[in-house]
Amino acid sequence: MATIKLDALKKSFGKVDVIHGVDIDIKDGEFIVIVGPSGCGKSTMLRMVAGLETVTSGEVQINGVGVNDKEPMDRNIAMVFQNYALYPHMSVFDNMAYGLKIAKTPKEEIAERVQAAAKLLQLEEYLERKPRELSGGQRQRVAMGRAIVRKPDVFLFDEPLSNLDAKLRVQMRLEIKQLQKSLGVTALYVTHDQVEAMTLADRMIVMNGGVADQIGAPLEVYKNPKTAFVAGFIGSPATNFLTATDLAGVVEVGDGTLGIRPEHLQLCPAGEGSLNVDVLYTEALGAETLIHAKLANGAPITVRQDGQMELPESGANLDVRWQADAVMLFDKNGQRVANA
Amino acid sequence: MSGMVEKRGAGYWLTHVGLIIGVLIIFFPIWLAFVASTVTQPEIVHPPMPLWPGDQFFNNYRSALVSGINAPVARMLANSMVMALGIALGKILISILSAFAIVYFRFPGRKVFFWLIFLTLMLPVEVRIVPTYEVVAGFGMLNSYSGLIFPLIASATATFLFRQFFMTVPDELAEAARVDGARPMRFFWDILLPMSRTNIAALFVILFIYGWNQYLWPLLITTDPDMNTIVMGIKQMFPSGDDIADWPVIMATSILAMVPPIIVVISMQKLFIRGLVDSEK
Ligand SMILES: Nc1ncnc2c1ncn2[C@@H]1O[C@H](COP(=O)(O)OP(=O)(O)OP(=O)(O)O)[C@@H](O)[C@H]1O
Ligand SMILES: [Mg+2]
Numbered sequence: 001m002a003t004i005k006l007d008a009l010k011k012s013f014g015k016v017d018v019i020h021g022v023d024i025d026i027k028d029g030e031f032i033v034i035v036g037p038s039g040c041g042k043s044t045m046l047r048m049v050a051g052l053e054t055v056t057s058g059e060v061q062i063n064g065v066g067v068n069d070k071e072p073m074d075r076n077i078a079m080v081f082q083n084y085a086l087y088p089h090m091s092v093f094d095n096m097a098y099g100l101k102i103a104k105t106p107k108e109e110i111a112e113r114v115q116a117a118a119k120l121l122q123l124e125e126y127l128e129r130k131p132r133e134l135s136g137g138q139r140q141r142v143a144m145g146r147a148i149v150r151k152p153d154v155f156l157f158d159e160p161l162s163n164l165d166a167k168l169r170v171q172m173r174l175e176i177k178q179l180q181k182s183l184g185v186t187a188l189y190v191t192h193d194q195v196e197a198m199t200l201a202d203r204m205i206v207m208n209g210g211v212a213d214q215i216g217a218p219l220e221v222y223k224n225p226k227t228a229f230v231a232g233f234i235g236s237p238a239t240n241f242l243t244a245t246d247l248a249g250v251v252e253v254g255d256g257t258l259g260i261r262p263e264h265l266q267l268c269p270a271g272e273g274s275l276n277v278d279v280l281y282t283e284a285l286g287a288e289t290l291i292h293a294k295l296a297n298g299a300p301i302t303v304r305q306d307g308q309m310e311l312p313e314s315g316a317n318l319d320v321r322w323q324a325d326a327v328m329l330f331d332k333n334g335q336r337v338a339n340a
Numbered sequence: 341m342s343g344m345v346e347k348r349g350a351g352y353w354l355t356h357v358g359l360i361i362g363v364l365i366i367f368f369p370i371w372l373a374f375v376a377s378t379v380t381q382p383e384i385v386h387p388p389m390p391l392w393p394g395d396q397f398f399n400n401y402r403s404a405l406v407s408g409i410n411a412p413v414a415r416m417l418a419n420s421m422v423m424a425l426g427i428a429l430g431k432i433l434i435s436i437l438s439a440f441a442i443v444y445f446r447f448p449g450r451k452v453f454f455w456l457i458f459l460t461l462m463l464p465v466e467v468r469i470v471p472t473y474e475v476v477a478g479f480g481m482l483n484s485y486s487g488l489i490f491p492l493i494a495s496a497t498a499t500f501l502f503r504q505f506f507m508t509v510p511d512e513l514a515e516a517a518r519v520d521g522a523r524p525m526r527f528f529w530d531i532l533l534p535m536s537r538t539n540i541a542a543l544f545v546i547l548f549i550y551g552w553n554q555y556l557w558p559l560l561i562t563t564d565p566d567m568n569t570i571v572m573g574i575k576q577m578f579p580s581g582d583d584i585a586d587w588p589v590i591m592a593t594s595i596l597a598m599v600p601p602i603i604v605v606i607s608m609q610k611l612f613i614r615g616l617v618d619s620e621k
Contacts, residue, residue: 052515073521085512089534098530099520146520 002076002153002186003028004049008058011044018044020210021058029184031177035197036207037233042190043158045207049188050079050156062153073102078147079156082163084139086131086146092118093127096145103150117145120179137168144176148183155180155187161196173199194234198222206230228334231259237290237302239328240265246299250274255332262304264326267291267312273319277301279312293318370598377401377591384587396588404592409577411565413593419488419562420552420569421600426489427551428544435495436536439502440528444514454503461496465557473560483564492557498543505539506532545608549601570597 004026011019018041026032034042047053049060051072059066067075078099086095093114100110118124121141131139140160147155160176161169177200180187191197197204198218206214206221206229214226218234225231231239239259244252251258251274270276277293280300284307291303291312303320312318329337372391376384379394404413441447442454465472472491481487509532517527558569568576574593579585 050515050519052518072515072519077519079516079519081512081516083510083512085510085516087513087516087531089531098517098522102521102526146516150520 001028001184002063003061004154004186004188005061005064006045006049006058007061009045009048009055009060010057011041011048011053012056018210019048019056022205022212024205024212024215026186026188029186031180031187031189031200031202033189033191033197033201033204034207035191035194035201035204035233038192040207041210042192042207046079046156046158046188046190049154050077051075052079075154076150076152077154077156078150078152079158080143080147080160082159084131084143084163086139086142088131091128091130092123092134092142092145095131095142096149099146099150113149113151114145117148120148121145121175136164137172140164140172144179148179152185155185155189157187157189159191160189162191162193169196176200194236198234206233208233224336225259225328226336228257228259228330228336231261231328231330235261237262237304240301241330242295242299242301245297246295247275248297251327253329256337257330257334259328259330260322260326262290262302264322265301265303265320266322267303267305267318268321270317270319273321275301275320277318277320279314279316279318281314282311284311293320370595373591373594377588377595379588381584381586381588400588400592401596404589404596408573408593409586409589411568411573413570413573413596415566416568416570416573416593417596417600419485419567420571420597422485423488423554423558423569424548424551424600426485427492427554428547430489430493431495431498431547432540432543434493435498436502436533436540438499439506440532442499443503443506444524457496457499459496460494461500465492465554469556469560476561482561483567487561488554488558488567488569492551492554495547498547501539501543502536505536509535541608541611545605548604552601 004024006022006024006026009019009022010017022045024032034045036042044053048055051067051070051074055068059068061067062075062077072079087098090098096114096117097110100113105113114127115124118127121144123138123141123145126134126138126142131142134142140163143160157176161172164172173196176189189196189200191200201218203215203217204221205212208227208229214221214230216224221230221234225234228241232241239261242253242258242260244254247253247258266273275295277295280292280294282292283290287307289305289307289309289311291305293301293303295301301320325339327339329339331337372389375390375393377400378397379390380396383390383394406412406414408416438453438457442450442457476482476487476491479487481490513531514527517531522530553571554569555571555575558567559572559575562568562572565573565576570593574590574597577586577590577593
């Protein structure tokens, strides 16, 4: 059980600044997801919390105590790596027990705890196997088990599901969430997958090039993105961004942009909406349909509509319309500005 | 269709015949040595040389093992064994530790040390034999096991090999161990060493034979026949001047000299292959 505080956390590798100062207070038992595109510094931040990477400036606090100079083992954290990092020559049991052995836990207690974790993760039959004799999903579970048995204050996950196939990913996602809730352990979870972020997070940190663009609950971030980057990154299909030339007097945006989510746009007969578009092609996904179109000046725009609705013809000339409160306005630096 | 099969059959047999002839040619001198070690001295020196074993096997081998010529062969075998094991194990120990240091620790001069080790590749025993002799003599290590072993222990090749292997071990493994609370040496013992065991087995075979076959160095620093190793001892058995060579005993010694490396190769080969079969990383 732990609270974590990141205080103006910065990291540079030599001259390259990778993290530009991140602040967050994490409550006990909270599930925090760090999400962002590749190379934005997610792993680096997690590794600073783990103690695998030194802190350039600022502070990491766990339970109110600065841990910048503490070794990973003294921070009472457990980490699950993307490639699982299981010890290849050890059985599943030994993999899970290794940390406890080093901590000189009594043998009976080790056996007890490993058994309990194995039961929780349905690994009981595999305890004697070597990691290479397991499937990807099972290895993933062993890595989880290794984290659980140590009863850490904090779970750290670095893209733990990205090596699994789509179906397993959904299943493990649920399991991780349930596990974390039932154990009540504070968790930091790195992913570049926004669906994972939306479903797992109590709060998420959206990272953009080493800066935490927004920290907030998933739906709050979705509904109320603070920057154009967040609006574009969270939500699928991605938000449409329109500039003054695209809008040609429909809305006044100056040198900023207007963001509107595809799900907030509706197609209507020409003349009835705000912007005229030519339909390029449609993607019928069953429950929903994505309509890719272009504006008169060629700018692309995507509309999402319900799967039951009528499909427009390719090449059809239609209008799009939207509700005024669905519009998000950003200034030229991508910062959100209040709707006029 | 049947023509093709016949053709393939012929090729198959031809290759085998070729290989068998090759093996026979290579094996023939060893066979002659073995034959010579089972007959009497006069039978060897009077041509034609016998091609089939005689009845002196036990006599010759007993006399070689127990009394030899300068020193009993049993003694020389033991010396060689100590030297070869010492060199093989010492080299493995030193090189795996230096590779560990070079790959896993950031210390000042890391690159310099690596290149220094690498440079010693260009300095085999023969090149540095005179200064090395000076040093060993200065330490009073002539005619001793330490004198035989220590100067040959440093190994750039083995260090290099372990370094390459360690670099293929994912960083996350070291990090996971760190999170689990393993200090560096613990990580080395519990994780790196067991993962390297196939490499160690392979190296052991190579280095044991390297140590066993040392000739020049033991020749130089062991003047006491009791410290002779077997490979150089064979040469020492050759008579000087007009003495008559006791060829059956010398040949028995040669055959005996081959036995331990063969045992090592065959026994370690099993481990080596088993290691390869359940190879893991
Ligand atoms: N040891 C290092 N030395 C120099 N630069 C580094 C080092 N580690 C990471 N970086 C740089 O820091 C930046 C952030 O890396 P990081 O691994 O945190 O990205 P990430 O957000 O986890 O990306 P991904 O989703 O691809 O894993 C990258 O631009 C990377 O090139
Ligand atoms: Mg990463």
